[in-house]
Amino acid sequence: MRDPARWARCAALVLVLSAAGLVSYVLYPARSAVAGRPRRRPRRGRPGGPRPLPGRPYRGHVTEPLPDWLSAARRITVLTGAGISTDSGIPDFRGPQGVWTRDPEAEKLSTLQYYVADPEIRRRAWLARRDHPAWTARPNAAHTALVDLERQGRLRALITQNIDGLHQAAGSSPALVLEVHGTVREVACLGCGERTTMRSALDRVDAGEPDPACLSCGGILKSATIGFGQALDADVIDAAARAAADCDVFLAVGTSLTVHPVAGLTEFAAGAGARVVIVNAEPTPYDGLADLVVREPIGTALARLLAG
Ligand code: NAD
Numbered sequence: 001m002r003d004p005a006r007w008a009r010c011a012a013l014v015l016v017l018s019a020a021g022l023v024s025y026v027l028y029p030a031r032s033a034v035a036g037r038p039r040r041r042p043r044r045g046r047p048g049g050p051r052p053l054p055g056r057p058y059r060g061h062v063t064e065p066l067p068d069w070l071s072a073a074r075r076i077t078v079l080t081g082a083g084i085s086t087d088s089g090i091p092d093f094r095g096p097q098g099v100w101t102r103d104p105e106a107e108k109l110s111t112l113q114y115y116v117a118d119p120e121i122r123r124r125a126w127l128a129r130r131d132h133p134a135w136t137a138r139p140n141a142a143h144t145a146l147v148d149l150e151r152q153g154r155l156r157a158l159i160t161q162n163i164d165g166l167h168q169a170a171g172s173s174p175a176l177v178l179e180v181h182g183t184v185r186e187v188a189c190l191g192c193g194e195r196t197t198m199r200s201a202l203d204r205v206d207a208g209e210p211d212p213a214c215l216s217c218g219g220i221l222k223s224a225t226i227g228f229g230q231a232l233d234a235d236v237i238d239a240a241a242r243a244a245a246d247c248d249v250f251l252a253v254g255t256s257l258t259v260h261p262v263a264g265l266t267e268f269a270a271g272a273g274a275r276v277v278i279v280n281a282e283p284t285p286y287d288g289l290a291d292l293v294v295r296e297p298i299g300t301a302l303a304r305l306l307a308g
Pocket residue numbers: 080081082083084085086087090091092093094095096098161162163164165181254255256257258259279280281282296297298299
């Protein structure tokens with residue numbers, strides 16, 4: 001650790017936020033048609049660092065000179081969301097063409113209480129997994145820009161809410177990728193916890209089992225993703241919180257920043273003294289906290305913002 005004082009401040013923040021319930025381990029949406037706790041409003045200001053500049057949206061293309069603090073940043077923690085994969089053909093949930101924007105009922109497939117209680121929801125969920133665009137999607141220019149950031153030696157961690165595996169497919173080091181919402185490439189038993197490949201489960205669906213059960217204990221199988229109401233992996237979210245607290249710049253890309261506790265990492269990073277950059281087509285609840293807000297397509301904006 002280059003700066004023990006900063007690290008001590010970050011560790012104290014982790015403890016305080018955990019005690020305050022901000023670092024929660026159960027997934028919940030800010031607003032939900034089917035479930036959810038009220039969103040905590042982000043506080044302005046920074047307990048441990050300089051006050052943020054007001055968000056400065058770029059207009060049109062990213063043609064302005066980059067801020068010096070962004071070009072000079074050596075430890076950038078990136079948080080990605082579904083918006084980084086839309087150019088790969090995987091729809092997001094809440095964007096204008098999002099899965100839930102077009103069919104709000106589909107949110108139930110990602111909500112644990114409905115999944116456990118209703119075999120029909122599970123049957124629909126298996127069909128959605130079988131037909132998921134992730135199986136044929138290829139990484140796009142934005143995924144590649146983050147591989148380049150790692151090659152520049154400036155990537156502290158790549159926290160992703162995505163379950164599609166495209167960061168690893170693009171070449172990002174698995175050791176740096178923190179899949180806080182799990183992966184669709186594996187399944188886990190809700191009873192005994194046994195994990196196996198998604199392929200083996202989908203083979204059973206294709207062979208005529210609408211809702212394949214765990215072969216070891218007979219329990220309910222589910223993709224190894226985190227549904228609403230489901231606990232996050234404590235080790236992974238802890239590592240994400242450490243990375244948010246230990247960076248010069250926290251860069252949120254293609255996320256509506258409405259799913260908690262991950263969205264709260266933005267405020268957490270700002271509180272630990274990081275600059276915050278948000279790249280998203282639509283406003284987020286954290287734009288007022290950001291030093292820079294970029295509203296243009298991720299595919300063109302990211303490489304420019306991260307040019308070494
Ligand atoms: P979200 O759907 O809530 O928000 C995505 C945001 O990205 C939207 O605000 C949208 O306007 C923006 N966006 C989409 N394409 C863009 C582009 N090309 N340029 C600029 N902005 C763009 O997604 P979220 O915040 O990640 O949270 C939803 C949950 O959805 C996460 O938990 C995630 O696991 C899951 N999810 C994942 C995938 C995936 O793995 N690819 C796909 C859909 C949903």
